Amino acid sequence: MSIQEQYRKKAAELLSSGEVKLVIGYGSGSTPDRRRALFARTADDAALFHVDAACDANLSGYLVNEGLLSDKKKIGIFLKPEGIRSVNILAAESQLDPDQIVILGFTEENGTVSGLQGTQASDFTSLMTALKENRTTSEKEQALVDKIEAMTPQERFAFWQAEFEKCIKCYACRQVCPMCYCKRCIVDNNQPQWVHTSSHTLGNFEWNLVRAFHLSGRCVECGGCDRACPVNIPLRLINRRMANEVLDAFDHFSGMNQNQEPVLASFKKDDPETFIL
Amino acid sequence: MTKILLRDKLDDCLTRWHAAGFDVVGPVRKNNISQYATVKKAGELDLGIILPDRTLKDLFFPQTEPMFSYRISKQKIDTEEYLPPGRQRIIFGARACDASAMAIDDPLFGWDYQDTYWFKRRNETVIVTIACTAADEFCMCTSLKLAPDSTQGSDILLRPLGDNRGWQVEELTDRGREAFSRIEALLEESPAQTAALADVPIKFDLDLCREWLQNPENFESHFWKEISMRCIGCGTCTFLCPTCHCFDFQDEGDTYTGIRRKNWDSCSFALFTMHTSGRNPRSTQSARWRQRIMHKFNYFPGKFNLNSCSGCGRCTRECPVDMGIIETLQEITKLSQ
Amino acid sequence: MSKPFEPKIVAFVCTYCTYAGADLAGTSRLKYPPNIRMVRLPCTGRISPMFILKALQKGADGVLVSGCHPGDCHFTHGNYHARRRWTVFRALLNFTGIPLERIRFSWISAAEGVKFAELISSLTEDIRKLGPFEQYKAMIHETEAPVSL
């Protein structure tokens, strides 16, 4: 039985047994190569789920939709390792109770998907450790990061200026991100207005810096923002660079487990401080 | 016998238009995105793009624009208006859906009160549309009762020739005729075979949808919740929509000097309608999606007798969660059959 | 002839140490350049990266953030949190091309009037050499310009 069929069956069982009230997974999209979120409430709906290489979205963001988990009932959700990391972070930041989440985990490599053992976020600890040890999400991506780092500051500034100039402040990057759950984003606060809401280059620059900063040590590199961006800003490169930073400086790999302390809300007395005069 | 504009004469056309004081704008691919941008040479144009990522709206109603600056002193406030620069523009190679969209927004921006920023640019721009010979799976102009060669909003319509050597010229307005009189000498009179237009299948039944939307019973239908569950509330569909016209004012500066700007805003954002008191008339994403669909296909046509959609399909093409007008109207069509 | 470039530097400082250090520099009659604009805050832990962005937005050529030495925080560990925050924010600024010579961090205690005066002098000199932050200023200038479209 293919992974897809196994998981359809599993989802159907979860729903028909009443263990979960809802399963969030992937259904077919508007074109053959697109998958879109599918919310299954009955065992019949579960037959529409897809599990394949085209399932790229990190669906965990839907878990924090207002009121979805407030009835204490369980929800099943299809997640890739990044998604499981997001759930861990959301749990660590008290946004959800991980016991309410039944995970249908899968992973994709070179176009083939395979299932992951476990149903609770805590079942994947060894997977997380392995991910941290072999942090090789994409060498192509790291190469691009390295290329930018090799530039002079002026060149880097010009590079990002050209990218951010395209931004239209649609906030798709924020809205699609499971970590951006704030009811009112800093950019929407107007007393005081810290950063410009206008989408001129300066405002875009500020917005993207603030976004990247707020995701530092929290981003799980699912790539959702990058795929969502309608003007193709390579947001994953910034997120990648920041993930490298927290790993190198504080040995922090986001979303390891549900008790992990947020990197910017904790400290060690011997944290590096070579740059401080 | 019809007028023909040959592709290899395009550079000369641009030279003549530039000499006559026109800026020339057209589809350009740059920095991983395609959009309508000012060009100096015909070679910069990419006329093979089915539809630029960004819309024609950008040229009339930019994402952010300064309206005026202020300087406050004890006894007076000085302001300086920033009106669009008075430059004649020719948009060469617009798509019919984009051009139509401009005509759709005209009544809105001119409804009793004239939006200076919109109309100044509208009056200074000639839109030369090239009929589409190719479409992708998201194109839906025909579903909106428009077509790859719609003339709505265009000043000139160019029909690609079958042999790809150029275009057959259809002059639609005086403004278009005036602009093309500058290149009259470069046009040829010859019989021409135009290429077949793009085949854009009809995706939904607009009349049925309108009827369904007009029925007050359907306003509270569970359908809206189901269809918008995936919606993440970003502004992609509205900002990449050529007809979406909602905006915001923002003051930037300090207590004494600064600038008031007009920025795009989106009905998808929760804050769009939020009162200062915290009350929000459209407090859920489903209410906001319903508003978007209702506004485009019920309220707007009720007021201005035009659908606030020209069928470009960008909302669906670019949606991060694969939603969009096509799916919603297809579902409504199914519901009303 | 145009006036020589005088950098504008915004300093966000903790009131318990660096601000007192600056006081000490003043009462000790130590000389340091007048290019610094100090903003006094209760703790370095209060200094949000937003402040740095705001300073740049308002045309600063350099920013200094300064507080108590580790272990000396009036609120026991505000500066430890700040240290992590700056490590991360600094990396972000660096990656987006904001020269790190313009964004400086220091620990200056209430007793270090001399260190304060020397730091301000060397910082001002460094930024004077770098010149105005033209790349950022060009972006600011663009926001103040009339429409071109």
Add this chain to the structure above:
Amino acid sequence: MTDNTQNGRQNIYKPAIMKIVAKRDEAPGVKTLRLEFQNPADHEQFKQRYRTGMFGLYGIYGEGESTFCVASPETRNEYIECTFRQSGRVTAALASAEIGDLVTYRGPYGNRFPIEDFYGKNLLFIAGGIALPPTRSVIWSCLDQRDKFGKITIVYGARTVADLVYKHELEEWQNRSDIELVLTVDPGGESPDWQHRIGFVPSILEQAAPSAENCIAVLCGPPIMIKFTLISLGKLGFNEENVYTTLENRMKCGVGKCGRCNVGSVYICKEGPVFTAAEVSRMPAGDL
């Protein structure tokens, strides 16, 4: 240029400048400003166009604009009075502005109360809390031509005694024999010396039981009060066509372009803010 459709302005988004000539505290957080036009041409436009019921966008450069009604009546158009509760960025700036400071004003926008249609009729005004200002504009418009109307009844309620606005005018109305004024505060909101009624507006209205015969009701208040008061008015025999109310939504442009005040097919800024209850009942309730 004096193009009437453009409010006399070439750029419809550019406000007129007004000076604060008086400032009054009405209730905790609620202030009234009296404003005078700095430019005579702006004033002339205002006088020509302003009719009771219209609103304006008041602002401070650097903070933005905020929408409130014109609280002064069309019969007193030498100035504009606006009353607002300090709650956001713009109102905070307006509240801290001093007499002599300059503010911005755009308007008057929107539709009006058809006061001529009220001639010869009895009038019932019902307002709750900070919603007295729009009602007050109609009240004074009618009181300034008192002989054209029949009996005038005003029912006004607020959460607490302190929250009642225009206290000096309430006193004046109280002492007039040609007005019946019914004041009430919510239970628990009364002060030891409170002499008037205690209870929510809808039930007090039912107790006062004004006759619906030949009567026009003007109703302004928070949405929840409107909802229940409409039920009470129905019980008293009022026809929805004879009940007027004002709707408020967030607005930016005020001229039917920016899209945010749109409810159903109506742009509140252009086709409102004054509606009959019958018109309101035809709007989609879910978006109100």
